[in-house]
Amino acid sequence: MPEQAETEAGARERILDRLRAARAAEAGHAPPPAGHAPPPPAGHAPPPGGHAPPAPVDTAVLAAKTWPPAERLARLRRCMEAVKAEFLEATAAGWPAAVRDFLRAGGARTLMAGAGSPLAGPLAAAGADGAAPALVLYDRPVEELKASLFSTIDAGITTCLGGIAETGGLILCPSPGEPRLLSLVPPIHLVLLDPARIWDTLWQAVRELGWSKAIPANALVISGPSKTADIEQTLAYGVHGPKRLIVVLVPGGAG
Amino acid sequence: MAAEPVPGSGPLDFHASAAAALADPQIRANFRRAMDGLMAKRAALFADPAEWQALRALGAAIRAHALDHLPELLVRLEERCRANGIQVHWAESTGDANAAVLAILRAHGATRVVKGKSMVSEEMHLNDYLAEHGVESLESDLGEYVVQLDHETPSHIIMPAIHKNGRQIARLFGEKIRGAQYTEDVDALTAMARRVLRQKFEEADAGMSGVNVAVAETGTLVLVENEGNGRMSTHVPPLHIALMGIEKVVERLADVPPLLALLCRSATGQTITTYTNLISGPRGAGELDGPHEVHLVILDNGRSRIFADPELRATLRCIRCGACMNHCPVYTRIGGHAYQAVYPGPIGKILIPQTEGLKTRRELPQASSLCGACAEVCPVAIPITELLLRLRREAAHPEPGSPVLQAGEARAPWEERAWAAWRRVFASPRLYRLASRLATRCRWLPPPRLGPLAAWTRVRSAPRPARRSLHELARRRGVPDA
Numbered sequence: 028m029p030e031q032a033e034t035e036a037g038a039r040e041r042i043l044d045r046l047r048a049a050r051a052a053e054a055g056h057a058p059p060p061a062g063h064a065p066p067p068p069a070g071h072a073p074p075p076g077g078h079a080p081p082a083p084v085d086t087a088v089l090a091a092k093t094w095p096p097a098e099r100l101a102r103l104r105r106c107m108e109a110v111k112a113e114f115l116e117a118t119a120a121g122w123p124a125a126v127r128d129f130l131r132a133g134g135a136r137t138l139m140a141g142a143g144s145p146l147a148g149p150l151a152a153a154g155a156d157g158a159a160p161a162l163v164l165y166d167r168p169v170e171e172l173k174a175s176l177f178s179t180i181d182a183g184i185t186t187c188l189g190g191i192a193e194t195g196g197l198i199l200c201p202s203p204g205e206p207r208l209l210s211l212v213p214p215i216h217l218v219l220l221d222p223a224r225i226w227d228t229l230w231q232a233v234r235e236l237g238w239s240k241a242i243p244a245n246a247l248v249i250s251g252p253s254k255t256a257d258i259e260q261t262l263a264y265g266v267h268g269p270k271r272l273i274v275v276l277v278p279g280g281a282g
Numbered sequence: 283m284a285a286e287p288v289p290g291s292g293p294l295d296f297h298a299s300a301a302a303a304l305a306d307p308q309i310r311a312n313f314r315r316a317m318d319g320l321m322a323k324r325a326a327l328f329a330d331p332a333e334w335q336a337l338r339a340l341g342a343a344i345r346a347h348a349l350d351h352l353p354e355l356l357v358r359l360e361e362r363c364r365a366n367g368i369q370v371h372w373a374e375s376t377g378d379a380n381a382a383v384l385a386i387l388r389a390h391g392a393t394r395v396v397k398g399k400s401m402v403s404e405e406m407h408l409n410d411y412l413a414e415h416g417v418e419s420l421e422s423d424l425g426e427y428v429v430q431l432d433h434e435t436p437s438h439i440i441m442p443a444i445h446k447n448g449r450q451i452a453r454l455f456g457e458k459i460r461g462a463q464y465t466e467d468v469d470a471l472t473a474m475a476r477r478v479l480r481q482k483f484e485e486a487d488a489g490m491s492g493v494n495v496a497v498a499e500t501g502t503l504v505l506v507e508n509e510g511n512g513r514m515s516t517h518v519p520p521l522h523i524a525l526m527g528i529e530k531v532v533e534r535l536a537d538v539p540p541l542l543a544l545l546c547r548s549a550t551g552q553t554i555t556t557y558t559n560l561i562s563g564p565r566g567a568g569e570l571d572g573p574h575e576v577h578l579v580i581l582d583n584g585r586s587r588i589f590a591d592p593e594l595r596a597t598l599r600c601i602r603c604g605a606c607m608n609h610c611p612v613y614t615r616i617g618g619h620a621y622q623a624v625y626p627g628p629i630g631k632i633l634i635p636q637t638e639g640l641k642t643r644r645e646l647p648q649a650s651s652l653c654g655a656c657a658e659v660c661p662v663a664i665p666i667t668e669l670l671l672r673l674r675r676e677a678a679h680p681e682p683g684s685p686v687l688q689a690g691e692a693r694a695p696w697e698e699r700a701w702a703a704w705r706r707v708f709a710s711p712r713l714y715r716l717a718s719r720l721a722t723r724c725r726w727l728p729p730p731r732l733g734p735l736a737a738w739t740r741v742r743s744a745p746r747p748a749r750r751s752l753h754e755l756a757r758r759r760g761v762p763d764a
Contacts, residue, residue: 107480268510
């Protein structure tokens with residue numbers, strides 16, 4: 028649509044010109060004519076494009092939020108249980124069996140894991156006896172398995188990068204090995220969390236993960252099962268996303 | 283319930299719609315209950331005043347800094363988004379934005395769209411526009427779904443269906459959802475919506491969403507939500523279109539956590555929402571899901587005019603938390619629809635007159651007791667009271683070169699003549715004595731009920747002059763110079 032593209036390019040120039048002109052006028056200079064960009068007079072130059080100086084902000088209120096490592100898990104757990112997340116304690120060797128037992132007890136028939144996930148192998152080994160739940164792998168583009176994903180998968184399982192102590196919450200980073208919809212479409216979502224990997228705050232986490240330099244196409248924080256209060260402010264769970272969120276605590280991680 | 287005036291349909295008459303809302307006990311009860319709950323939940327999370335002040339100062343500084351560098355940050359955002367594979371579109375007006383969205387949908391042959399919540403799309407009246415062009419655009423946030431099902435508009439920017447109680451929603455679902463059994467059970471009603479919408483998510487050709495914060499340094503669109511419908515709309519369909527106003531950008535990723543902390547606590551009294559989504563690109567190499575294309579539409583719609591005035595620019599700091607309306611004594615009593623505007627409550631009273639003009643919207647800045655509760659709870663410290671007063675002044679006595687749309691539209695010649703006469707009387711001792719003598723001697727006359735004076739005395743008791751003026755009483759007691 029070349030016409031559409033032209034309209035949009037014109038809109039871009041006019042919007043940016045208006046913003047620049049407003050700021051130039053404020054600095055005591057006449058606004059530059061539309062469509063031209065003469066170098067602004069020295070001394071009042073706006074910061075060069077794309078490199079505004081950092082905001083002079085006091086982040087002490089964020090940095091002050093720290094907890095001793097031993098308290099972080101308790102705090103995360105308290106915050107997340109308050110919004111109906113459930114916790115399952117397991118070990119590095121025993122988590123696949125613990126997860127399968129938990130799901131079987133709840134009547135789940137199918138469990139989906141990413142084909143490239145480090146969880147797929149241990150789960151397959153633990154399920155070699157053929158008992159429920161059956162392990163299904165997310166191994167092809169969503170277009171080919173959307174129907175079954177929406178109708179026949181009872182649970183999805185993923186890893187996470189770690190947790191957040193201040194507010195509760197798990198940081199997930201979907202990847203080719205662990206697709207985005209695994210943590211969204213199945214009614215039950217299980218996440219493995221190593222209790223040693225809990226940051227104090229989201230602010231600390233995004234800085235330590237180095238995402239300001241290179242950020243994944245999709246990353247997210249999940250703090251509980253899907254919920255809404257849109258009807259009379261009455262809390263109801265499981266409106267669109269998972270109805271249950273199960274945090275599987277595995278000291279040392281999945282290995 | 284009385285039919286609500288819908289923005290864009292029917293004449294704008296704030297006095298009439300406010301009076302109608304005040305007379306509706308259902309509206310009064312529904313809002314009172316909801317606002318009391320929201321205020322209590324917010325207050326519990328900002329219990330430490332020192333922390334609140336520090337966090338708020340940080341939030342205000344981040345937003346002010348972003349606005350100070352707005353053109354550079356928008357260019358950088360565009361650059362980073364393009365590098366990430368997100369296609370960027372610019373629109374000056376809501377009409378242009380609608381056309382941009384339709385062009386993208388047509389290029390993909392998309393006719394079934396699921397939407398996450400977006401106030402910018404409400405500004406655009408996007409659903410109506412798409413319906414006229416043969417595209418089904420379905421709201422998937424539960425509150426927005428309720429409102430759309432009843433052909434209404436949101437009455438609150440965070441809780442769109444807050445004007446309805448459970449029984450009203452139960453009746454609506456019973457009538458409009460095929461195969462639905464009437465129930466007032468909230469879990470059952472939620473399950474009904476889940477059943478309908480899950481199928482829509484699965485079948486949709488495209489998904490749309492708003493943007494809570496856009497990060498210039500990484501080209502990231504941040505979306506917060508509790509239901510999962512935002513993730514469904516942005517990750518299940520093969521195409522995702524995000525809509526944002528030009529003011530939504532911040533410079534750094536590290537700016538996001540404090541803003542979200544303020545937003546979530548102020549909006550719904552939560553420290554964090556269920557989902558915090560960082561979207562920085564479409565489906566990547568090797569990925570098995572996610573949209574093949576992500577488009578970002580950046581809308582101006584009058585914001586660059588607001589930006590032109592250094593004082594009014596603070597309006598653009600807004601992060602759309604809704605705390606100002608939750609704490610507003612006017613909003614709590616009349617509800618959101620009475621404002622006949624996309625943004626109701628205090629933020630609407632300063633934003634709408636600037637985008638739509640003071641000619642049709644001059645009543646909005648007047649619809650305030652100036653109690654200042656809104657400014658006190660604003661998480662980015664927008665001086666709402668000062669801006670209300672500024673717009674009141676602009677309506678009658680515009681500053682030279684005022685950037686405000688239709689400034690001076692409320693100027694009334696009779697009023698100026700009346701004040702000129704008042705000035706003459708008070709500047710002349712002789713006239714002043716004569717006037718006070720006249721007023722005290724004729725105090726038995728009923729207050730005039732003519733024109734503007736009638737409007738004044740309709741809601742206020744008219745002052746009655748004393749028997750004798752203070753000057754006369756003082757003279758009688760022998761006070762010198764009286």
